[in-house]
Amino acid sequence: MEIERWERSEEISEAEKKVIQETWSRVYANCEDVGVSILIRFFVNFPSAKQYFSQFKHVEDPLEMERSLQLRKHAQRVMGAINTVVENLSDPEKVSSVLALLGKAHALKHKVEPVYFKKLTGVMLEVIAEEYADDFTPEMHTAWTKMKTLIYTHVTAAYKEVGWAP
Numbered sequence: 609m610e611i612e613r614w615e616r617s618e619e620i621s622e623a624e625k626k627v628i629q630e631t632w633s634r635v636y637a638n639c640e641d642v643g644v645s646i647l648i649r650f651f652v653n654f655p656s657a658k659q660y661f662s663q664f665k666h667v668e669d670p671l672e673m674e675r676s677l678q679l680r681k682h683a684q685r686v687m688g689a690i691n692t693v694v695e696n697l698s699d700p701e702k703v704s705s706v707l708a709l710l711g712k713a714h715a716l717k718h719k720v721e722p723v724y725f726k727k728l729t730g731v732m733l734e735v736i737a738e739e740y741a742d743d744f745t746p747e748m749h750t751a752w753t754k755m756k757t758l759i760y761t762h763v764t765a766a767y768k769e770v771g772w773a774p
């Protein structure tokens with residue numbers, strides 16, 4: 609699979625950072641459940657992504673996935689990484705550093721195709737919008753869309769930096 613064109617993230621305004629951080633504080637209060645929901649939807653919608661997880665790559669049933677200790681641990685790591693990014697939105701170097709490490713690990717160690725980050729962040733946005741549908745305003749959607757792009761852009765820049773090729 610060819611790497612999609614490298615995208616540039618739009619600047620996230622101070623007001624949008626605040627919206628992201630306020631939304632995230634509610635999401636992160638239920639971090640394990642939301643993280644598991646995101647990963648299960650991701651694997652149901654994109655079953656080819658399971659190939660990178662030996663512990664549950666053959667699990668088809670979402671309820672069985674939900675009981676997987678490995679999936680739960682990975683959900684906690686995903687949510688922790690996003691939490692670090694959200695907490696440091698005002699520190700671009702920290703955000704870049706965290707996401708570069710994540711991207712390099714997934715490129716070099718795990719050999720995950722970068723398109724899966726675009727898919728995962730899309731699922732993350734869907735789940736957050738559904739979980740908080742009553743107050744997920746257009747402004748929140750715009751801010752989180754920029755956040756999603758920021759994550760994908762920085763992670764895939766790390767792929768490019770290490771010369772990743774499928």
